[in-house]
Amino acid sequence: MDETRSRQVVIAGAGIAGLTSALAFAGRGYAVTVLEQAGQLEVAGAGIQLSPNATRILRQLGVLDRLTVSAIRPEAVVLKDATSLRDLARVPLGQTGEERWGAPYLVAHRADLQAALAARVAEQPEIQLVTGARVTDIAVAPQNITATAKRDGGSMEAAGGILVGADGVWSSVRSQLAGKEPAFRKSRFSGELAWRATIAAESAAGQAFAAIGATDCVTTFLHPGFHLVAYPVSKGSAFNLAAFTKGERIAEGWSGHADPAILAAAMRGTSAALARLAALAGPWTAFPIHTVEQGRWTMPEGVAMIGDAAHAMTPFAAQGAAMAIEDAAMLASMIADFPDDPQQSLAIWENLRRPRIEKVLRRGALNRLAWHAWGPVAIARNLVLATRPAEKLAADLDWLYGWEERKVVRR
Numbered sequence: 001m002d003e004t005r006s007r008q009v010v011i012a013g014a015g016i017a018g019l020t021s022a023l024a025f026a027g028r029g030y031a032v033t034v035l036e037q038a039g040q041l042e043v044a045g046a047g048i049q050l051s052p053n054a055t056r057i058l059r060q061l062g063v064l065d066r067l068t069v070s071a072i073r074p075e076a077v078v079l080k081d082a083t084s085l086r087d088l089a090r091v092p093l094g095q096t097g098e099e100r101w102g103a104p105y106l107v108a109h110r111a112d113l114q115a116a117l118a119a120r121v122a123e124q125p126e127i128q129l130v131t132g133a134r135v136t137d138i139a140v141a142p143q144n145i146t147a148t149a150k151r152d153g154g155s156m157e158a159a160g161g162i163l164v165g166a167d168g169v170w171s172s173v174r175s176q177l178a179g180k181e182p183a184f185r186k187s188r189f190s191g192e193l194a195w196r197a198t199i200a201a202e203s204a205a206g207q208a209f210a211a212i213g214a215t216d217c218v219t220t221f222l223h224p225g226f227h228l229v230a231y232p233v234s235k236g237s238a239f240n241l242a243a244f245t246k247g248e249r250i251a252e253g254w255s256g257h258a259d260p261a262i263l264a265a266a267m268r269g270t271s272a273a274l275a276r277l278a279a280l281a282g283p284w285t286a287f288p289i290h291t292v293e294q295g296r297w298t299m300p301e302g303v304a305m306i307g308d309a310a311h312a313m314t315p316f317a318a319q320g321a322a323m324a325i326e327d328a329a330m331l332a333s334m335i336a337d338f339p340d341d342p343q344q345s346l347a348i349w350e351n352l353r354r355p356r357i358e359k360v361l362r363r364g365a366l367n368r369l370a371w372h373a374w375g376p377v378a379i380a381r382n383l384v385l386a387t388r389p390a391e392k393l394a395a396d397l398d399w400l401y402g403w404e405e406r407k408v409v410r411r
Contacts, residue, residue: 007031007339008160010147012135013167014041016110017307017324019117021164023061024332026126033158034127035149037134037167041118046198047233047240048110049218052101053403054322057329058116059103066116071108072232073098074217079371079385082223082270085212089385091393093218100394101401107218107231109198109240113321130156138163138176143302143342161342162335163303166328169290171309177299184305185295190314193247194287195263199239201232205280209239212273221274224374225266228274229318241281243267244289244316244368260284289314294358298346304331311357316371317364319400323357330405337408348408356403363400 009025011018014036022032050058050071058064075094080087093105121127133149133156145163149156165173169187178184199205201215209230213219218231228243245266260282267278278284290312297310304310307324334349335342373381 008033009162009164010035010145010158010160011164011166012147012171012173013165013309014038014118014129014131015166015168015307016113016117016321017168017309017328018164018166019114019121020057020061020325021166021306021328021332022121022127022129023063023117023124024329025162025336026124027061028332028336030126030332030336031160032124032127033160034121034129035133035135035147035158036129036131037149037172039132041114041131046110046196047231047242048108048113048321049231049318050106050108050113051318051322052097052103052105052401054325055106056103056404057325060329061120063116063120064104066119067106067108067113068104070112070235071106072216072236073104074107074231076214077218077220078214080213080219080221081382082221082226082228082267082274085221085271085273088222088382089388089393090390091397092390097394097401101398102404105401107233107240109233109238112234130158135167135172135176138173140177140180140299140301140303142300145302161302164328164331165303165305165309166307166324167309169292169308169312171305173303174292174305174309177303181296181299181303183296185293187290187292187312190289190291191246192289192314193245193262194289194315195243195245195284196287197241197281197284198233199241199281201237201239203280205277206239208273208277208280209241212271212277215239220371221270222371222373223267223270224372224378225268226263227368227371228278241277242315243278243284247286247288262286294354296350297353298350300343300346302342302346304346304349306331311361313357313361314364314368316367317360317400319360319364323360326356326403326405327353333405334408352408360400 077091079089133151137148139146143161146159221228226245292312297305306327
């Protein structure tokens with residue numbers, strides 16, 4: 001393969017993972033083609049939490065300053081009992097967190113992050129973003145990957161030494177390559193539903209939240225049947241609400257129709273004020289939570305799956321976007337630092353990322369167990385939280401929020 005081809009990267013998907021990957025590779029001198037099947041950049045979901053391990057990378061890529069125009073830096077994560085509305089714990093963020101972890105903890109509307117990434121991409125002559133391009137075929141040869149996409153009634157090809165599958169939990173790249181790499185895993189419904197609503201701060205629902213939650217914090221209400229996370233977005237003009245319950249599988253896609261009685265039943269026994277907030281905030285949109293079983297993320301010929309396409313996870317650690325951002329930055333560094341051996345670079349990248357992802361998955365599972373605890377387990381949880389100082393709660397997150405990419409040296 002010639003040198004020119006080896007310095008070209010093809011990325012499928014222009015979401016958070018794909019755009020971050022494009023910026024990371026372009027910053028290391030690669031020519032990048034991003035293929036996005038939507039005719040224009042679309043945003044799925046509503047609010048998003050970006051912990052310091054993610055914002056540190058966004059700062060390095062020149063995105064953070066654009067994002068902070070609309071994002072909010074919450075003062076803390078507050079855990080509250082959904083029945084009594086009593087505070088159970090408070091993890092300090094804000095300036096204290098930024099000093100501790102070296103980067104801010106932000107909450108924002110997902111559209112604001114997408115816009116900040118897209119604006120930065122538009123400034124990079126090394127990046128070509130092609131919309132309305134649906135990948136329909138992938139030809140794989142060692143460090144010579146060609147993606148064929150349907151576009152404008154015809155077809156186009158994009159070729160490079162590396163193909164990055166950043167096209168989400170229902171990845172077409174993963175599906176197409178599954179025959180060549182059987183260890184690529186399919187997505188599956190987790191049995192959980194996310195119920196989302198965005199409410200104006202000045203609305204009746206916004207005032208109902210202000211009466212029971214911390215408007216400058218990430219507030220999580222804990223209950224055996226559900227938990228609800230709320231935080232400000234769009235410079236405080238609105239609040240993002242996300243409730244999580246068990247539920248039946250609904251339509252394949254980012255959102256679907258589910259019986260609101262599921263959410264109402266899960267919230268039975270909560271405080272009247274919280275029930276009123278849920279009623280005022282409706283109608284809620286239900287999102288099926290899908291995950292991807294842990295399998296291979298790379299092919300030695302030059303393919304890497306990142307973000308949700310590789311390891312979609314439940315949102316209970318609030319790390320889905322952050323892990324995609326970490327994936328993208330570290331992949332570009334690993335390939336660029338050792339360009340003569342991309343096969344080994346991909347293997348090392350996957351081997352280094354896997355323990356990190358698995359630890360985050362365990363943290364998410366632990367959070368869900370703790371937040372939905374009931375009876376004696378809930379009593380024990382509350383006692384532990386009541387006796388654990390805020391500084392200790394923050395220290396428990398050092399491994400997560402304080403993460404920085406380590407330099408890899410080969411001998």
